[in-house]
Amino acid sequence: MNVSRRTLLKAGLAALAVPSLAACNNGAAARGEGEVIYWLWDSAQLPMYTEAAKVFHEQNPQYSVKIEQYGWGDYWSKLVTGFISETAPDVFTSHSAKYPLFADKGQVLAIDDFVAKDNVDLGIYQKGLADRWVGADGKRYGLPKDFDSEVYFYNSAFTEAAGISPEQLNAMTWNPQDGGTFEEVVRRLTVDAKGRRGDQPGFDKNNIKVYGLGYGDAGGADGQTSWSWYAASNGWKYSEGEPWGTKFFYGDPKFTDTIGWWRGLITKGYMPTYAQAKSGVDITTSFGAGKYAITPNGSWMLGTYQTLKGVQTKLARLPIGPIGKRMSMMNGLADTIWAGTTRREASWAWVKFLGSQTAQDIVAKAGVVFPAVSASLPAAKAKFAANGWDVTPFLETVEAGDVFPYPANPNAADVSAVMTPAMDAVLSFDSPLSSLAKANDDVNKILAANA
Amino acid sequence: MTAVTNAPPEKRSHGDQAPPKPRRRLGDLKVAMVFLIPATIGFVVFYIWPTLRGAYLSFTEYSLLEAPKFNGLDNYERMIHDSFFWNALGVTLEYVAINIGVQTVLAVAIAMLMYRLTKSITFRAAILLPYLVANVVVALVWYWMLDFQVGIVNQGLTWIGVDPVAFFGDSHWAIPTVAGINVWRHMGYTALLVFAGLQTIPTYVYEAAEVDGASELKTFWRITLPLLRPVLVMVLVVTMIGSFQIFDTIAVTTQGGPINSTRVIYYYIFERAFTRFDFGYASAMAMVLFAILAIVSLLQLRLLRAKESDLA
Structure with missing residues (x-):
């Protein structure tokens, strides 16, 4: 070999330098102006x-x-x-x-x-x-x-078997005390391992085959597809000055009553425990496998529900709440x-x-x-x-203007870092409802610190 | 941290040639430099520089999208009062304890079986298979199989009369589940490392033991394990460092939940840095993790006398 080491060294360095220089170009200049x-x-x-x-x-x-x-x-x-x-x-x-x-x-x-x-x-x-x-x-x-907005996606084979008509499903009412006719429907749709319904004698709430109502998660700070419409139709607002919240109200009784009723469905056996709900791939997979009669979800999920071949899926309105109308997040x-x-x-x-x-x-x-x-x-x-x-x-809710915005906030990530574990803990009965007041304080501290 | 192995220089075996004249030492240095440069550049650019920059950023308030502002020890002070940080450390320790404990025992057991029962290459390859599947794929497949309502594992449990378990959803089960998945993926690989260590144990000690009438179990405790120690320490140090850095399985399955039960330190660092744009604080936590890992590794090497072998 005639090549000297010095030349080799230079060549080697040059070879190393080329790609690193080229990597500095972010590609903006490489494409056309338009x-x-x-x-x-x-x-x-x-x-x-x-x-x-x-x-x-x-x-x-x-x-x-x-x-x-x-x-x-x-x-x-x-x-x-x-x-x-x-x-x-x-x-x-x-x-x-x-x-x-x-x-x-x-x-x-x-x-x-x-x-x-x-x-x-x-x-x-x-x-x-x-x-x-x-x-x-x-x-x-x-x-x-x-x-997008939210509605209930229901398994029509289950509702027909339960003798619940589409008219009934579309005229449900709700309140945080006894859950209204909505809870009645959910109760009837829940079936235990022996085939007894939630409203039939001998119903075994610890051995459920089909849950009346499914949920994907505890909702975190927004509850978009889990609890937002109940809370809103109970007259609750996320924050002062929606949507640009400066002070949140997760400790408000209108909210805690709603969540208290919602998690009560777990105790009654109409919804799976938090551990069971979260130990699944996702809510639509369980719905597709016939484990849930009703699942709330957003309009962007229509395509996903369409792909569930094993079930007949139909849509029903959200229930009318204590304020006298249906509310949906838009x-x-x-x-x-x-x-x-x-x-x-x-x-x-x-x-x-x-x-x-x-x-x-x-x-x-x-x-x-x-x-x-x-x-x-x-x-x-x-x-x-x-x-x-x-x-x-x-x-319907959108056209009637009965909608509320997603709780937007420049500190949304910090807020949900507090609210997600807090809601998880409440839904899994690890924390009492009153812990939400403390979480709300933490949220407001974050907002005050960044104001 | 890199493990440096000092292989003794091998004797030249060209017996018929006269040994070459000793060269000027600097002559070798130049060539050596050429060969070292690529690795050094990589090391400096991808390890040293990010580490130094991370150390610097840990003393700043840095939102990623604005220039870092120096704030002294503020981040470290915040960490002391951050209950999420302490929870993350606790969860990580629980994970490491389960993961490394189970994995090491199983790996040694598998290696012993391979060593004593079969030397089949096919078997060795099969045992490595889970390790060849990407982490994320492994996590996702297990996530499906362990689904509470439609997963095959819970179907199986129901058939044998056991109540289904909410593997990922129950806060007591979540970390053991994640640890178990990673044991499944890594035990074959770890077993191979241990197996390689077993092969370095000379057969004469076993022959001697046999002559003395030692039982299989006694041979294992008195001969195999002590002689395996230097290899086992290396395996422990390397797997433990990897175990502390658990991230991907969590990121594709529980994402820190339920509640905070799987928010391991790496995941918390990631969340702080890239979803909450609190890069300075994340860097400070990363520095603490770095210190913890350095101390744990040093302790292991020291306490288990990794440098000496009982063979000598």
Whole structure:
């Protein structure tokens, strides 16, 4: 070999240096000026957004969109890593639980100027939705793309066997003292190992074959799919100044009474114990296996319930509570722009397009979510109906305005770090209801410290 | 922390050649550098630098999205009053005790069986199989199998007349369940390490024992275990460090719950750093974990006299 060691050493160092230098390039310069990178987490919506991107490119040939999809579990940590390393996507799907913190840290772009400049009509959206994306600082951070609400998904074979009609299911009442007709229905739907119903003599609450009511978790700080509508229809509010809570009310008797009644269903044998409910893959799997007669859930789960082949699933309204009406949480998603984007105009053009009826018609036709634009809703309804779903129970509360927002908060992660274990402990009867007052104090301390 | 093994320099075996003239020492150094540089760069970039930066960040308030602000020992002071931190340490210790205890006993037992009963390569490969499956996959598959209502394990329990167990949902069962899953995954691998250690024990000591009429059990306690000690210590140190760092199984199954019963220290650090953006505090906890691991490893090496073998 003629090559000297020195040359080898130099070559070796050079070889090492090349990839490390190349790695410094975050890729922003490598793509075209008009190319926007867009992230979403729902794989079921990927085809619609791919189609929307195609239409967008046809209408705006100077811009194009590259869509990347990551599952919910990876999505947020990947996004945060992207913020830090300045490689975040230009536009991404955002959630009301998450964007307040991003806004607080200056990671998402306020779009007020764009909205004003282009005269975007915010009246085309479902009532109240656009305002969800106005942050605590009064600035707007996104245009709504869809919305969701909650109902009961029930196993119609079980209700028929129990002699409960759809009319009965859709006219249930509830109160925190005796649970109203809702509890009667749940009691009747609960069947023990010997086939005796909850309202029949000899019912063995310790050996249950089918639970009347299922639940996925203790609900944490929001209770979105577990207890939120009971508490709301009992006249309870999460916080002072919804949705931007400055002081929470988890110690309020209206709330603790609700939770006390709810966890009482476990004692009565109508719901599985907390350990049993949490020791499962998830609530829909158990429902699909015929273990639950009724499971509350959100509209985004329609697709999942559709895949449960072993059961006949139908939808029923939430019960009317002490305040005399049904209440549902209404939450939704929006597309937000990363503050560090180098393509503001292109990003805004894409966000504006996704917020338009043209784009939402495409989304609606697939029948996966409810579009935020009211005029696009009939298309979604039609598609859901074609899939065998009568989605009226989801839409009634929304159309009547009997909805309440997701408890948004820049400290949402800290709040749920307190409330999740606290609710878990109450539901598993490890802590008394009164412990919620202490948890509420902890939550308010966090808010006061960060105010 | 890396384990350094000092292999004695082997004698050159080219008997027919004259031994090479002693070279200038620096001449070797240059070549040695070339070979060392890649590893050193990796070590500095991926270990030393992050460790130093982590140590620095542990003295700051750092939300990841804003520049770190120096705040002295505040994070460490907070830690003393943070009941979640102490709970996390307790839960981690419980996990390590169950995981390492059960795993080591089973690994030694399996290794002994392999050593005394079969030398079959197929068997050795089979015993390693769980280790070849990715952690997350193992956790998910067990999560399904241990489901309270539809899982196969609880179906089996019902058939033999045992009440189903809420493996992941009951706060008393959750940590033993997670520990058990990881024992299942790692025991084969650990057994192979122990098995390799067994093979270093010379057969003449066993022959002598046999001549003296020692029973199988006595041979194990008096000969195998003492002579296995140096290998066993290494295995213990390495598996224990790994065990303290339990994260993935928790992240894909219980995520810290029910209540706080599986919020192990690594998971708590992750939560603080990446979901609550409290990176400074998370770094401080990571430094404490680092110190704990260093002390535990040193103690083990010291107390169990890892350097000496009873053979000498």
